[in-house]
Amino acid sequence: MEHVSTGTLLIILVIMVLVSAYFSASETGMMTLNRYRLRHAAKQGNRAARRVEKLLSRTDRLLSLVLIGNNLVNILASALATIVGMRLYGDAGVAVATGVLTFVVLLFAEVLPKTIAALYPERIAFPSSVLLVPLQTVMMPLVWLLNMMARLIMRLLGIKLPSNLRDALNKEELRSVVNSSRSLISRRNQDMLISILDLEKVTVGDIMVPRNDIVGINVNDDWKSIIRQLTHSPHGRIVLYRDNLDDAIGMLRVREAYRLMTEKKEFTKENLLRAADEIYYIPEGTPLNVQLVKFQRNKEKVGLIVNEYGDIQGLATVEDILEEIVGDFTTSMSPSLAEEVIPQSDGSVLIEGGANIRELNKAFNWTLPEDEARTINGMLLEELEDIPAVNTRTRIGSYQIDILEVSGNMIKQVRITPLTPLKDGVDDAR
Known part of the structure; x- marks a missing residue:
């Protein structure tokens, strides 16, 4: 190393930092990819997406490869920086080299590449896979050895590896994905997808x-x-x-x-x-x-x-x-919810007795009980255990209910006043 000029060592050091940045960006890009978008691109025949999907099928091997490359490069860069520092500043060069290299590595090999990769994972991961695939083949013996040692240590510590690693979503997780896709899916289509998930309920x-x-x-x-x-x-x-x-x-x-x-x-x-x-x-x-x-x-x-x-x-x-x-078809003979409810300026709502409780709960984000009865009329008869007189007032949960109209054995119209402020939904019901 004594016969190598200081300028050459500095060039090699810069290359090491760039390689370290490559591995850092590759790791972040691969790990932050949208797996479902990746799977869709792979099914559409995107060759880069297929390469990345193959690499991600064994995440442990991919991470081991990236960490091996990153650590080897960083250790080599540290050694080179120490030599350069000592040549330029003598014994004080060790401290100078350590401080400068730490700053350079953190900024140019960690923070900056990982931030860019997190923002544009596909632009980083897809080109990166071209080099990672052959590197994984070359480094496979070392990767396999490290993985086996890691698993052995985990087993000694009592940490069990899951038998099947799946990234499939359950229904509640899928519901969260749909709810968080408002910028990509229209509100109407979003409601339809949620309604499909609710069919079993x-x-x-x-x-x-x-x-x-x-x-x-x-x-x-x-x-x-x-x-x-x-x-x-x-x-x-x-x-x-x-x-x-x-x-x-x-x-x-x-x-x-x-x-x-x-x-x-x-x-x-x-x-x-x-x-x-x-x-x-x-x-x-x-x-x-x-x-x-x-x-x-x-x-x-x-x-x-x-x-x-x-x-x-x-x-x-x-x-x-x-x-x-x-949603309701225009040919439906039954009255729609908008025809059965009239929101009032004071926060109360005039509601026909035959209105469906579940639809009211969905439209106004209410929590009226719907287990025993399906309509407002049925709910009140169940609660009062009698046919009430006009102007009867009762309370169910956090809702004040006034009976406005009774005909025969049916409650025709009521006024419901939530004792807590109405949430968004009034406009949807109208």
């Missing part, structure tokens, strides 16, 4: 058309009344029953009834009953994600929901489940 009972609102035809009515109900029906399918909805006998497609009217010279009840499809029954607690698959598998679009005793509770369609994901 919602049952058919939560989205069904209640029994009292099911449109059906009593086949024991006179024939003229049946024809009149058919010709004025706004629905594509109608339940046929005898005297009581629990005695349902079929599901009639109105289009098929119209076809029979035009093709049959004699359109009778017998023809009508033969044209009806067999009723598809759905257990009351079936989650929406399960029911959507069952609809598809059984090639059905509508079903009657029954409880554990076989009593009909309501009706659910494929459209109802799709509306849970994408």
Whole structure:
């Protein structure tokens, strides 16, 4: 080393710092890459992405390679800096070299390259992989030896390595990813993705058309009344029953009834009953994600929901489940939430008694109880255990509820006043 000029040593020292910066940037770039974006790029045929994905498949080997290279370079740079310092300043050169090299390495080989790599991981990791792949092959014996020694020490310390390292996301983590992607995904699409994740938490009972609102035809009515109900029906399918909805006998497609009217010279009840499809029954607690698959598998679009005793509770369609994901269709015959609520300037909300509690909770970020009842009317009847008089006031949780209108055995309208300030959501409900 005595025959090497000081200028040459300085050039080698600069090269060592640059190599150290390369390894530092490579490590940070590789570790901060978005794994899902990388996987997508690899599937699209990006060769650099495939190289990086292969390197990251064994993170322990990659880190060992980078650390070996970085430490070898830094130790060599330290030795060279000491020689240069002693040549220039004598014994004091050791301290000078240590101080200067520490500053240079921290700034130019650590902080600066790692910051740039963290900001632009793909621009650093992809080109870096061109050198890291052959380096890993050359250094494999040393990398393997270091990994084995590290694992042995970890085992002696009682640290267990997981049998399968996976970077798959669970549903809650995926929900967080969707919520944090607002700048890349529109609010509407974001809500749709969250609704899909929520399908397993919602049952058919939560989205069904209640029994009292099911449109059906009593086949024991006179024939003229049946024809009149058919010709004025706004629905594509109608339940046929005898005297009581629990005695349902079929599901009639109105289009098929119209076809029979035009093709049959004699359109009778017998023809009508033969044209009806067999009723598809759905257990009351079936989650929406399960029911959507069952609809598809059984090639059905509508079903009657029954409880554990076989009593009909309501009706659910494929459209109802799709509306849970994408929102109400313009063709829906049921009132939308915006038609059932009127936010007031004092923070209270006028709400129809038939409004769905779960939809209210979603729109206003409320926490009204929805386990025992699905509508405001049902919740209040469950709470009060009686049909209340007008102007009755009650409190459920942190909500003050005033009964404004009662008709027959149903609560028609209430005023709900949260005892805590309303959160964002009023505009969405409107």
